[in-house]
Amino acid sequence: MTAALARHHARRGLNVRVFKTGPDFLDPMILERACGAPVHSLHLSMVGLDACRALLAQAARAADLMLIEGVMGLFDGTPSSADLAAAFKVPVLAVIGAHGMAQTFGAIAFGLARYREDVPFHGVLANRVASARHAQMLSETIPEGLRYCGHLSNANDMALPERHLGLTQPGEIAGLDARLDRAADAIAQTTLAELPPPVHFDDATLPAPPRLLDGMHIAIARDAAFSFVYPANVDLLIAMGATISTFAPLADEPAPDDADALYLPGGYPELHAATLAANARARASIAEHVARGKAVVAECGGMLYLVDTLTDIEGKRHAMLGILPGDASLQRKLSRLAMQRVDTPRGTMMGHTFHYSTFATPMQPVLKATHATTGAEGEAIYRHGSITATYMHAYWPSNPAAAAALFRGESL
The missing domain is CATH 3.40.50.300 (P-loop containing nucleotide triphosphate hydrolases)
Structure with missing residues (x-):
């Protein structure tokens, strides 16, 4: 409607x-x-x-x-x-x-x-x-x-x-x-x-965020497998000084060599697992980026792309990038749906989680989010080398300093 x-x-x-x-x-x-x-x-x-x-x-x-x-x-x-x-x-x-x-x-x-x-x-x-x-x-x-x-x-x-x-x-x-x-x-x-009666909104602006990403090139995976991106998140990266480009792992496009950081957002990697597993150029470019110690921010589906294996809803197991230790599996029932908050030394960052998969990993979380209103335990946040990975979809404007730290490869 x-x-x-x-x-x-x-x-x-x-x-x-x-x-x-x-x-x-x-x-x-x-x-x-x-x-x-x-x-x-x-x-x-x-x-x-x-x-x-x-x-x-x-x-x-x-x-x-x-x-x-x-x-x-x-x-x-x-x-x-x-x-x-x-x-x-x-x-x-x-x-x-x-x-x-x-x-x-x-x-x-x-x-x-x-x-x-x-x-x-x-x-x-x-x-x-x-x-x-x-x-x-x-x-x-x-x-x-x-x-x-x-x-x-x-x-x-x-x-x-x-x-x-x-x-x-x-x-x-x-x-x-x-x-x-x-x-x-x-x-x-x-x-x-016809238009309804007009509504008045008071004029308001927010202060410009600090330019904590000046000179950085951030490449974002964008295709049918990786499409869950808040426009406000990208706007924030640009406002903090970053240059943004995109690449499509599903089309076997490699991550740019000159990217300082990668963002692998959520989406539907489980629907394209066989193709993603077979796309060697994209796989090799991301592995090389990680080997050079450059930052990667991986959310939900982006995290599943990096793990050892991903089992789809039909029970077929696919080899993923093998950069994060662990195995993910799709299930028919909802795993988690909730507003999330994570309290960091740089302040609180807000977001949400919504997924049908589970992730078994030997990694220990560096932080854990909580339910935004009840305080119940929420999603784990992992650090593995230069990678920050989590099921939580963060809304970066809620904490620009923490968002910038992610892409600079720093701890939250």
């Missing part, structure tokens, strides 16, 4: 900026395709209140429309999408799946609108509606004082395919733009076809 709104208004020639609530990599890829601009995360804990305010203010200077896609249900999580909306007085559009529902639709809409007085409420959109008669029934259930914004049908030609970890990546979805256009056409038949 967020992508449909973005595509509809972008087709009208408006400057549309979209944000995603909380940690996510896959939804922002679809949203970027819909609006044509990078999609940053907003989260009161991971990103922080001041940084959220600055990101919103920056976008508001240029955008005609700003959309913030929520996460889970409106009030789910700590902090929740509702907390974000309340903090910045952003009106909420509740999208309710109406399949198999009649009068209860109005009760749910009423409950969402009235549950918290500090959450501005714009209206409600009915999704997956079976027929015109069904739509009429739903609209008649809305109590007086609530805005009914219309409905979208349950047509499958707008659905987006999913796999473990979330949506399928845009480059793998046949006819994605056609799907987005059909969804935008449906939005055009609702009251959301």
Whole structure:
């Protein structure tokens, strides 16, 4: 629905900026395709209140429309999408799946609108509606004082395919733009076809980070196997003085010889394990980089690429790079999903974890993250020579000094 709104208004020639609530990599890829601009995360804990305010203010200077896609249900999580909306007085559009529902639709809409007085409420959109008669029934259930914004049908030609970890990546979805256009056409038949009332955002900026990476060349693995990268993380590296390049291990592109550090982000190495295992040029270049004592930052899927073996969901074992001791295995059930924080001598760094694999290793962690709200034990952080590896996806702007230390090959 967020992508449909973005595509509809972008087709009208408006400057549309979209944000995603909380940690996510896959939804922002679809949203970027819909609006044509990078999609940053907003989260009161991971990103922080001041940084959220600055990101919103920056976008508001240029955008005609700003959309913030929520996460889970409106009030789910700590902090929740509702907390974000309340903090910045952003009106909420509740999208309710109406399949198999009649009068209860109005009760749910009423409950969402009235549950918290500090959450501005714009209206409600009915999704997956079976027929015109069904739509009429739903609209008649809305109590007086609530805005009914219309409905979208349950047509499958707008659905987006999913796999473990979330949506399928845009480059793998046949006819994605056609799907987005059909969804935008449906939005055009609702009251959301026009812009909502304007919202004021206070002007805000954050101080420039220290240039702790001046003169450094950081190469980032970017392809269908390694694609889970926060735009804000790359922006931070550049702001701290680094030059960024990319290489594609899946295409057997070698890491650049002159790179001072490598970043191997998360993604889907398990879907491409056989190809990655066979790509000798990429393998040799990374091994040479490590042999020269240069820094490597490996997160989640990037860490799995470096281990001895990776066993896929079908039970087939693949030899990986053999640079980190240990063996990883995919499983059908979720291993861990949680917001994370790691307390370092340089301060706290925020992030999250989300994976279906397990990792057995003789390495001992140098640090352990904790659950961001409960304090329960979180992901291990390993140091092996010049490599820092972990399942945790760190949000580097939460601690620029610690991020810079990673790429300089220093301990956190």
